[in-house]
Structure formats: C-alpha cells, structure tokens
Amino acid sequence: xxxxxxxxxxxxxxxxxxxxxxxxxQSLMNLFRPPVYWSDFLIQSDVIGVGxxxxxxxxxxxxxxxxxxxxxATLSAFGATNVTGRFVSxxxxxELGAVLTGIMVAGRNASSMxxxxxxxxxxxxxxxxxxxxxxxxxxLVTPRVYATITMLFFLTxxxxxxxxxxxxxxxxxxxxxxxxxxxxxxxxxxHFRDVAQGLVKPLFFGYIIASIGCFYGMKxxxxxxxxxxxxxxxxxxxxxxxxxxxxxxxxxxxxxxxS
Amino acid sequence: xxxSLLTALEPLKDTLPVVEMRHVTxxxxxxxxxxxxxxRVAPGETRxxxxxxxxxxxVLLKLINGLVKPDHGEVLLFGDEISTMPExxxxxxxxxxxxxxxxxxxxxSLTVRDNVGYQLIEEGKLxxxxxxxxxxxxxxxxxxxxxxxxxxDSLSGGMRRRVAIARALINQPELLLYDSPTGGxxxxxxxxxxxxxxxxxxxxxxxxxxxxxxxxxAFTMCTHRFDAGKDEMVPLPxxxxxxxxxxxxxxxGRLIFDGSLHELLHSENPFVKEFLE
Numbered sequence: 001x002x003x004x005x006x007x008x009x010x011x012x013x014x015x016x017x018x019x020x021x022x023x024x025x026q027s028l029m030n031l032f033r034p035p036v037y038w039s040d041f042l043i044q045s046d047v048i049g050v051g052x053x054x055x056x057x058x059x060x061x062x063x064x065x066x067x068x069x070x071x072x073a074t075l076s077a078f079g080a081t082n083v084t085g086r087f088v089s090x091x092x093x094x095e096l097g098a099v100l101t102g103i104m105v106a107g108r109n110a111s112s113m114x115x116x117x118x119x120x121x122x123x124x125x126x127x128x129x130x131x132x133x134x135x136x137x138x139x140l141v142t143p144r145v146y147a148t149i150t151m152l153f154f155l156t157x158x159x160x161x162x163x164x165x166x167x168x169x170x171x172x173x174x175x176x177x178x179x180x181x182x183x184x185x186x187x188x189x190x191h192f193r194d195v196a197q198g199l200v201k202p203l204f205f206g207y208i209i210a211s212i213g214c215f216y217g218m219k220x221x222x223x224x225x226x227x228x229x230x231x232x233x234x235x236x237x238x239x240x241x242x243x244x245x246x247x248x249x250x251x252x253x254x255x256x257x258x259s
Numbered sequence: 260x261x262x263s264l265l266t267a268l269e270p271l272k273d274t275l276p277v278v279e280m281r282h283v284t285x286x287x288x289x290x291x292x293x294x295x296x297x298x299r300v301a302p303g304e305t306r307x308x309x310x311x312x313x314x315x316x317x318v319l320l321k322l323i324n325g326l327v328k329p330d331h332g333e334v335l336l337f338g339d340e341i342s343t344m345p346e347x348x349x350x351x352x353x354x355x356x357x358x359x360x361x362x363x364x365x366x367x368s369l370t371v372r373d374n375v376g377y378q379l380i381e382e383g384k385l386x387x388x389x390x391x392x393x394x395x396x397x398x399x400x401x402x403x404x405x406x407x408x409x410x411x412d413s414l415s416g417g418m419r420r421r422v423a424i425a426r427a428l429i430n431q432p433e434l435l436l437y438d439s440p441t442g443g444x445x446x447x448x449x450x451x452x453x454x455x456x457x458x459x460x461x462x463x464x465x466x467x468x469x470x471x472x473x474x475x476x477a478f479t480m481c482t483h484r485f486d487a488g489k490d491e492m493v494p495l496p497x498x499x500x501x502x503x504x505x506x507x508x509x510x511x512g513r514l515i516f517d518g519s520l521h522e523l524l525h526s527e528n529p530f531v532k533e534f535l536e
Binding site: 120123124125127128129130131132133134135137 | 321347353360361364367377378396426480
C-alpha cells in the first residue's frame with residue numbers, strides 16, 4: 001500500500017514537472033510566432049511593474065538601511081566603518097536586491113496570476129476563450145511572462161538604488177559618518193561581474209514567478225477552494241525556486257568571474 | 260431510430276454531417292465518463308441531448324469542439340477529424356462554432372460590448388465602429404441592447420445567459436452548442452431563452468446541439484416555431500412537431516436513445532420511461 005502511494009506520488013511529480021516544462025517553454029516561444037499580444041504585454045507591465053514599485057522601493061530602502069546598521073556595528077570592531085558603503089552596495093547589487101525584489105514580486109504577482117487565471121478556469125472563462133478561437137497561453141500567459149521578466153529587471157535596479165540610499169541615510173543620520181565617503185566606497189567597490197550577477201538574476205526570477213503563477217492558475221481544479229490552493233502553491237513554489245535558482249546562478253557566475 | 264440503426268451510421272443523403280462522433284470513449288482518472296458514443300448532427304438539424312445531471316452531457320459538448328480529447332474514437336467537426344488535431348490547428352475550426360456555457364462564462368473584467376464582440380476584436384479585421392454595430396445587432400437579437408456598456412456582474416442570471424447567446428451568435432457560427440442554457444433559471448426566463456434558441460433555429464437554420472435535463476424545454480423546442488411576423492415563439496398546430504429537432508439520451512455514459520419526439524415518447528427503454536415520468 002505504501003509502495004503504491006509512493007509510486008503514485010512519484011508519477012504525479014514527474015507528470016507535473018513535465019507539464020510545467022512544456023508550458024513554460026511554450027509560453028516563451030509564443031513570442032516568435034504570431035499573434036503576439038503587445039497591448040496585453042503593456043497592460044501587464046503596468047500591473048506588475050508600476051504596481052509593484054512602492055513595495056519594492058520600501059523593501060529595498062529598509063533592507064539597505066538595516067544592512068548599514070548591522071554592518072556598522074560589526075565593522076566598528078575592526079575600525080573599518082568607512083567600508084559600510086562598499087558592503088551595502090555589494091550585498092544589495094549582487095544578492096539581496098534581486099532576491100528580495102523577486103520574493104516581493106512573487107508574493108504580489110504570482111499569487112495574483114494564479115488566482116486570476118484559476119478563477120477563469122473554474123468559471124469556464126478559459127474554455128470560453130478557447131471556444132472563441134483564442135489561445136489562452138498566447139493571450140494570457142506569454143504577455144505575463146515577458147512583462148514580469150522585463151519589469152523585474154527594472155524593479156531590481158530600483159531596489160538596488162533605494163537600498164544604497166537607505167544605507168546612506170543610516171550612515172549619515174544615525175551613524176554620523178561622511179556621506180561622500182559612503183558613496184565613494186559604494187562606487188569603487190563595484191565591478192562589472194557584480195553588476196552582471198545582479199542583473200542576470202532578475203531575468204530568471206521573473207520567468208520563474210510568471211511561469212509558476214500562470215501554471216498553477218491554469219491547472220486549477222476544485223472550484224474556489226482550488227483557487228486558494230493554487231494561489232498558495234504558486235507563492236510557495238516560486239519563492240523557493242527563486243532561492244534555489246539564486247544559488248545556482250551565483251555558483252555559475254562565480255565560476256565564470258571568480259572574485 | 261433504434262440504437263442498432265444508429266450505430267450503423269448510414270451516410271446522410273444531402274451533405275456531410277456538421278458533427279459526427281464515432282465510438283467515442285473518454286475517462287478522467289476513473290471509469291469512463293462516456294463510453295462508445297456515436298451520433299451525427301446534419302446541416303440544419305437541432306439535436307437535444309437529455310439526461311440526468313452528471314452523466315457526461317457537458318463533456319460530450321466539449322468533445323465536439325475539441326475542448327477535451329477522447330481516449331478512443333473519432334470526432335469529426337465540419338468533416339475534419341479533430342480528436343488528434345493539435346490545439347493550434349483547432350482554433351480556426353472552433354472559431355466557426357458558437358458555444359453557450361452552463362453559467363454563461365462571460366469575461367467578468369470586460370464590458371458586455373467587449374464580451375459579445377470578443378471574437379471580432381481578436382480577429383482584428385473590423386474597425387471599432389463596425390464591431391459596435393455588430394454587437395448592437397447581436398444584443399438586439401437577444402433583446403438586451405441597453406446592456407452594451409454594462410459589466411457582467413451587474414446583470415441577472417438570465418441576462419448573462421442571453422449575453423452569452425449574443426456572444427455565440429455574433430460571428431454567424433456554422434454550429435451552435437448550448438450547455439444547459441436554462442439551468443438554474445426561473446420558468447419565465449427559461450422560456451425566453453428557449454424562444455431565442457428556437458428563433459435562431461428557425462430564422463437562420465443554424466445546426467445546433469442543446470444539452471439539458473429539463474424535459475419541458477426540450478418539448479417546447481420541438482412543439483413550437485418562431486413567428487417572424489409576431490417576433491415571438493408560437494405553438495405548432497396540434498400533433499405537429501419540428502421535424503429537424505430530434506433527441507438523444509445519455510445514461511451512465513452511454514447513449515441509450517436517438518430519435519424523434521414521437522419515438523422518445525413511445526420508447527420501451529426503462530430508463531427513458533422513468534426519465535419521462
């Protein structure tokens with residue numbers, strides 16, 4: 001009995017991974033064959049990008065601020081408080097800016113995609129769309145995927161910028177250190193490999209957020225309860241995958257450009 | 260027509276059938292929902308699919324335009340075998356059909372105008388003004404022109420079904436599929452909806468397949484015609500029925516009856532008898 005359950009579960013996992021792989025691949029490839037719904041791409045860019053600016057801005061600012069607070073306390077023990085700017089900028093740009101923005105956007109948008117598409121599935125709106133001769137994957141999923149990839153890239157830049165500003169605010173107003181020195185250290189510490197690492201990650205994270213959110217939405221079964229389950233699964237899976245992908249990308253990037 | 264005659268599937272005299280199912284079976288992780296289903300819908304014909312809830316009536320309707328795929332058997336739509344066709348190739352074929360879903364399935368974030376004109380907007384062949392004119396015409400057909408700028412959530416259940424009918428009709432489909440269009444509605448609204456379906460049948464002669472578990476609606480369709488002069492549905496003379504409206508009945512996933520109203524009323528099948536009683 002236990003073996004049967006294990007067998008069924010393993011098959012289910014393999015089937016889900018296979019379904020997701022096909023779904024995610026098609027959602028990307030649809031851009032290269034007409035029709036391409038550019039207006040939907042712009043609408044989704046507005047919803048995902050502009051709509052997420054405030055949360056990304058606040059989380060970026062306070063993450064940078066707390067990094068400055070924590071690092072100053074540690075660095076002062078070594079008499080190295082002057083490198084706070086370098087520490088904050090490197091941590092934000094290489095790691096935290098992309099990951100935190102990814103997780104914030106996953107919380108806001110993967111859930112919204114899963115619940116919106118899931119509701120459309122359970123009320124037969126997706127079937128209605130197919131019956132009217134429109135491909136829901138092209139119309140609903142592809143614009144969301146590309147909009148999330150594009151907007152997460154810019155949102156990460158915003159988060160990085162405001163993170164460094166947050167660090168500066170703490171350094172100047174709470175730690176009473178020199179602002180020019182902070183920014184000068186932040187700038188000097190940066191290399192191409194750091195910026196490349198920070199800007200490659202959101203491209204992958206955006207793809208994960210949108211493809212997972214839409215996948216769970218489109219596979220919703222079981223009425224309104226099913227919509228709830230899809231929403232939770234979308235947020236949890238995309239957040240975990242972002243952290244896993246972050247590790248893998250960091251490992252590859254460090255192999256390419258060792259520090 | 261008896262079931263043995265049906266399975267023989269003699270070729271129709273006039274033209275190719277609009278829909279043809281050949282020994283179709285489908286299941287969803289369990290016993291078959293539909294088993295060995297075979298039938299045809301001829302041009303101009305209206306077929307009413309009867310059966311209790313949960314016997315696979317809606318699944319059968321979705322099989323017809325390829326929304327679900329059978330495990331075995333063939334589904335021919337406009338002469339094309341669609342059961343093995345990739346989704347990409349199905350979209351243009353589906354666009355030639357009109358489908359009214361059980362609860363209307365209107366896009367709740369779009370206005371009635373955008374819902375009804377959805378197919379035309381997506382095709383991108385007409386200007387905004389031309390689409391508006393067609394939407395008005397379609398809404399006039401179902402008597403809901405005043406809802407043009409409204410959102411679906413501000414409409415009653417009956418109005419939503421009528422808007423769904425307007426959406427299904429706007430592109431002058433070659434086949435109409437109605438999935439329980441009167442389910443959950445009061446008798447007066449149900450009669451209005453049936454009147455619209457009869458109007459479409461008699462005015463435009465569009466072949467259709469209607470799924471229902473309401474005998475009253477089925478009999479009304481068979482015993483009434485649309486009077487264009489009076490712009491209303493009127494009863495046929497006593498004893499007459501619409502020759503092009505025929506019945507099928509499903510029980511436990513199997514097609515147990517296929518024939519005319521007269522044959523239905525005189526069927527010896529115990530389930531048919533019980534259902535009619």
